[in-house]
Amino acid sequence: MANYLPTLDRVFHCLANSTRRRVLEALSAGPSTMTELAEPGEMAMPSFLQHLQILEEAGLVRSTKNGRVRSYELNPPPLLLADNWLDKQRKHWNICLDQLHHLLTNPESEPEHE
Amino acid sequence: MANYLPTLDRVFHCLANSTRRRVLEALSAGPSTMTELAEPGEMAMPSFLQHLQILEEAGLVRSTKNGRVRSYELNPPPLLLADNWLDKQRKHWNICLDQLHHLLTNPESEPEHE
DNA sequence: AAGATAGTTAGCCATACACCTAAGTATGAG
């Protein structure tokens, strides 16, 4: 229990699946129950549940159970991890693009795309 | 060939691995060769090569070969895909946090963390 | 030409992933 560890690996792994991204998109509009989240004939429930559990273990989502209904809500903070990583990288892209430009205007070696 | 398809799935999958993230971080400082990128005793070359190929197939990285040396450089555009997705989501987080706040101040149902 | 260097290919292995069906457990409605 308490296996809820938001690591970059886990967070990005969650995002690497369209079903899980769809859930996050849906939850960004507000809390929702399992059956609401599950698109009608898309997937068997147990398979879908697994995705929700993966999301929950990564801390991207929290769930509570009322009676027999479990509802999910977004838990943004872990997403900031991913966001931050990309932010840091993005700062370098500009530099990198400058360098690229420099290389293209001063061709030292022919870029042969083998 | 030309299996270079930057999809959200592929891009996020690349980012879900610390070795691959490290490569991207390294390349954000400028182009580099395979052996430079491979940390000394971290991993066998063929295993490392696989990561580079995964990055290249996702379009995050491009490579050229000069003589026996292959060098890699960052290819930022696909990263923008990931960046954009998170951007869209982030806009909702604020709204979502507001809703959360609203729920916390107007408790309709006890949030029992089962 | 011989040897070192840089990368590549082939093939193996264990574990993780994404899906399924079938059967089980609460819980709410009638």
Next chain:
DNA sequence: CTCATACTTAGGTGTATGGCTAACTATCTT
């Protein structure tokens, strides 16, 4: 009490992932 609803658990399947060793190719260096 009975039945439907809403999940849950158990267990199985095929493919993908992430790692390895061993052996090979191509290119410098001497």
